[in-house]
Amino acid sequence: MRTNIFTLLAIIGIMVLSCSAKKNASILDEEGKGKPGVTDKIKVADFIGNYKLTWEDDFNGRGIDAKKWKYRAEGSKRQYATVSSKTITLDGKGNVMIATLKENDQYYVGQLATDGLFSQRYGYFECRAKMQQSLGTHSAFWLQTNTMGVETNDPANNGTEIDIFEYHRKTSNQIHHNLHWNGYGSGHKQVGTINYSPFIGTEFHTFGLLWTDKEYIFFVDGVESWRTSQAISRIPEYMILSTELTGFGGDPALGLYPDYVVFDYVKVYQFK
Helix, strand or coil, X not given: CHHHHHHHHHHHHHHHHHHHHHHHHHHHCXXXXXXXXXXXXXXXXXXXXXXXXXXXXXXXXXXXXXXXXXXXXXXXXXXXXXXXXXXXXXCCCCCEEEEEEEECCEEEECEEECCCCCCECCEEEEEEEECCCCCEEEEEEEEECXXXXXXXXXXXXXXXXXXXXXXXXXXXXXXXXXXXECCCCCCCEEEEEEEECCCCCCCEEEEEEEECCCCEEEEECCEEEEEECCCCCCCCEEEEEEEEEEEEECCHHHCCCCEEEEEEEEEEEEEC
């Protein structure tokens, strides 16, 4: 009987180790050697020890660090709003605030980007943010390339818009993860998912993306929320923090302004 018990315990131990190895195979191997399609949810803590920090901003200065960020799309019209740098401020407490403003009948939104300053192919990208509180605004943390608009259906070489998170108060308990490629015209392609998070509209939360040459894995508060092997970009991409008024977040006339999305930090890691 004792021998049978020991044998059973040994079998159980092997099964546990096998499941653990399967769970982590797609992320703990070197970039390019992962195994896509593993369905067990993983956590950032499972792999981050194998990654090194390559870029970060904790927004502790007196103003936007011009060596890290550029104001993006300044003066352009985005559906209901005009993009303006006056919407972007540091609060003196280690956060950058990107507002939606209303002045008379004009709305303003803001965008920051690392275009021309920093881009990276593959790795782990993360921000910590507190969502806006009003209807109308659509906030996001995303990756982009300047060649993504080419309609050749070749995301590997032209890049993919990777929306690590998108959020609006119209559905206050949902975080959107999306991919867009092959331009924004008639050939545009898109895939995405909705992550239901009851308390996502309150306090700070983390949003992350692990990007390898096999798959994208998205995270909310350190836990996997979606993964896909579609439209894998194989070129460096830059980061964007933004607010918009596109109608996606509801009728802007129903919003209360100013309204802010607040970013505590942005960090990027690469496989050691």
